[in-house]
Amino acid sequence: MSDTTCGSTDESSSNCGGNDPETAIDDNAASDGGCAANDAATDGGAATENKNASSPSCGASDSSGSSSCGTSKSAATDEKVGSTADDFDADPGRLFAVGLGPGQPEGMTQRARATLLEAEHIVGYTTYIDLIPDDVTEAADELYDTPMCGEVSRTEEAVDRALAGNDVAIVGSGDPNVYALGGLALEIIESKGATASALDFEVVPGVPAAQSCAARVGAPLVNDSVSISLSDHLTPMADIESRLHAVAAEGFTIAIYNPWSRKRRENFETACEILLEHRPADTPVGVVHGAGRDDEAVEIVELGELKSLGETDLIDMTTTLLVGNEETYVWDGQMITPRGYESKYDY
Numbered sequence: 001m002s003d004t005t006c007g008s009t010d011e012s013s014s015n016c017g018g019n020d021p022e023t024a025i026d027d028n029a030a031s032d033g034g035c036a037a038n039d040a041a042t043d044g045g046a047a048t049e050n051k052n053a054s055s056p057s058c059g060a061s062d063s064s065g066s067s068s069c070g071t072s073k074s075a076a077t078d079e080k081v082g083s084t085a086d087d088f089d090a091d092p093g094r095l096f097a098v099g100l101g102p103g104q105p106e107g108m109t110q111r112a113r114a115t116l117l118e119a120e121h122i123v124g125y126t127t128y129i130d131l132i133p134d135d136v137t138e139a140a141d142e143l144y145d146t147p148m149c150g151e152v153s154r155t156e157e158a159v160d161r162a163l164a165g166n167d168v169a170i171v172g173s174g175d176p177n178v179y180a181l182g183g184l185a186l187e188i189i190e191s192k193g194a195t196a197s198a199l200d201f202e203v204v205p206g207v208p209a210a211q212s213c214a215a216r217v218g219a220p221l222v223n224d225s226v227s228i229s230l231s232d233h234l235t236p237m238a239d240i241e242s243r244l245h246a247v248a249a250e251g252f253t254i255a256i257y258n259p260w261s262r263k264r265r266e267n268f269e270t271a272c273e274i275l276l277e278h279r280p281a282d283t284p285v286g287v288v289h290g291a292g293r294d295d296e297a298v299e300i301v302e303l304g305e306l307k308s309l310g311e312t313d314l315i316d317m318t319t320t321l322l323v324g325n326e327e328t329y330v331w332d333g334q335m336i337t338p339r340g341y342e343s344k345y346d347y
Helices: 110-118 126-131 134-139 151-163 182-191 209-217 237-250 266-278 303-311
Strands: 095-099 121-125 142-146 168-172 202-204 225-229 253-257 284-289 297-302 319-323 329-331 334-336
Touching (some): 095 182, 121 151, 209 253, 209 319, 237 266, 266 303
Parallel strands (some): 121 168, 225 253
């Protein structure tokens, strides 16, 4: 999976929400150009698809009486959102944050599929929209997608469409609560002076990358585990390093998201060095690239070998690492972290 950059910020204009080159949010299992942490492929294309070939209009009224759904924002990401709840005349619709799971249609939960079929509008990163089965997207009234680095604008777009009276699903890979847009949606709803209850806001969970990737290498996470993202786009690297030291020293198994991008190599190298300070070099590590996608690749390596993989195609933003603890071992090609049954039962 190739990387991309965030140089193009002129996403396709829509009158249904903010349109700005905002910061990116970590989502589960992605590709990165130094700005998006879990967007699963590169795409610099146009942002908007309107299935009815007409300009979407969401029902907010301004002083001139024209209909819009918010205004374009400037490049600064800390400015207020373009519209507020008071700008909308319609009774609010519903807003769902839907996790698509690892990527293949059969990895989507039945609840996620049913929710998408109910939604009138589906909003998401271009690659995530492409992961949705055709029969689901064809059932929607409108699709709205943005390329990488469109997380804030498309989330505001989804909120505005719901405030305008539509039932809207904003989608992401994995689970909306794991380095994803569930929290951002609530923050934007709050910033607009609306409420989650007014929009019947609901998170529809999906299978997170840690779990889907762990399944590819056996059973590495059956005891206490934590997840850490190496993307320092929104979290300072000093904090990431501190957390790595803490969890590695305590013997948790660790799922590492967003390990590498072309613009951010040193974070991966630093992480490998920190892990080796606390764990033996022969500690098993599951390396899962593109779980559930066409370019999936899986290896189990020793921790001492991990840093050398940084220059290979195996490690990128679609990769999740499963780092074993002092009890994890490999048997018949499977990573196993004992839960503790062997100390209580004979088998």
